[in-house]
Amino acid sequence: MRNEILKLLETDSRLTVKDIAAMIGADEAAVEADIKAMEDESIICGYHTMIDWDKVGEEMVTAMIEVKVTPQREAGFDQIADRVRNFDEVHSVYLIAGAYDFMVVIQGKTLREISHFVSKSGRKVGDRTVRNPLSKTIEQIKPSGIRKFFDIVSEMPHAISLGVGEPDFDTPWHVRAEGIRSLEKGRTFYTSNSGLIELRQEICKWYQRKYNVLYDYKTEVLLTVGGSEGIDVALRAMLDPGDEVIIPEPCYVSYVPCVQLIGAVPVTIELKNENQFRLTPEELLAAITDKTKILILAFPSNPTGAVMTKEDLEPIAKICQEKDIYVISDEIYSELTYGGQKHCSISSLPGMKDRTIVINGFSKAYAMTGWRLGYALAPEVIAHQMTKQISRRCASRMIRDAGSC
Secondary structure, three states, rough: OOHHHHHHHHOOOOOHHHHHHHHHHOOHHHHHHHHHHHHHOOOOOOOOOOOOOOOOOOEEEEEEEOOOOOOOOOOOOOOOHHHHHHHEEEEEEEEOOOOOOOOEEEEOOHHHHHHHHOOOOOOEEEOOOOOOOOOOHHHHHOHHHHHHHHHHHHHOOOOOOOOOOOOOOOOHHHHHHOOOOOOOOOOOOOOOOOOHHHHHHHHHHHHHHHOOOOOOOOOOOEEEEEEHHHHHHHHHHHHHOEEEEEEEOOOOHHHHHHHHOOOOOEEEOOOHHHHOOOHHHHHHHHHOOOEEEEEEEOOOOOOOOOOOHHHHHHHHHHHHOOOOOOEEOOOOOOOOOOOOOOOOHHOOOOOOHHHHEEEEEEOOOOHHHOOOEHHHHHHHHHHHHHHHHHHHOOOOOOOOOHHHO
């Protein structure tokens, strides 16, 4: 009776026990018992689609992989399914109808282990080889725990999220009004790769007033889709595989993945509570090798809130000049400096403008996180290579208009 049941299910995997019993002239209880026996042997028919998608521990998932095969001579779907089931990773195999023939279920594995199942060299399933669709590099990158938490909390209407860095007030009305006016005027077309000239001019004027550092709005500033894009394109413009980037931690979650995607090497420094989570010259010197090219500084710090004063930054700047190291200074929280202190940009220290890429934006100071408007200030040779990359993904016109107001 088993073969009769499987033949029917190969034709229509959605048949009920009652339907099967009527079609083969058997007792419903006997058909149900035979199907249960086949389930116990892990040759599970496709109409039984109750899948447990709950996590089986941290980073562990249950995966369903749809597979299409061509039955070989003297080897029908049930024999092929039996061979697939013999792989150690496979929990069960479903015979299904439609565009695919099998649903292969893997339980309690990491995404990396699952991708290995459809391995780099290919797995034979029937007479087909399945190629691994994933990049080896992307497999090594861990998903953001903060973003997972944010996604969970966003579905809880009465929860207060303290996860992502976001102000607790709305974008000021005059900024929103300018964005609306820009839309009403039909400013919905492409802009210059490096951004609106008026906004670049204002950014340079603001930076000169605040830090007494002069940048050329034509060649040394560019607008980005949030500060995160600025970090990404700066790293891509400067790094080759094997270069090392020093990253003090705890820190913003994107630094390490951005470095890894390029094939460079993140070298982390665990900052200490006794130093108020500030980077010390001794910690920096201990992390430097002949492959070190960039130091990422993020002060005021996300998530610790630590601040590096001018006195803290001076010995760091001296080391960077002596060791020929460039600095990416993420200053997105610069306007959220409290307690009577003033933010000091490392680019304002003697000899540092030409080896510093300043990343900033409108997200934190003006509650514009969802607008995705940032900017980078950099030496012309670096800014040019950064701009080359954002030519395909620049921020929208109306958002840049709002930032200019």
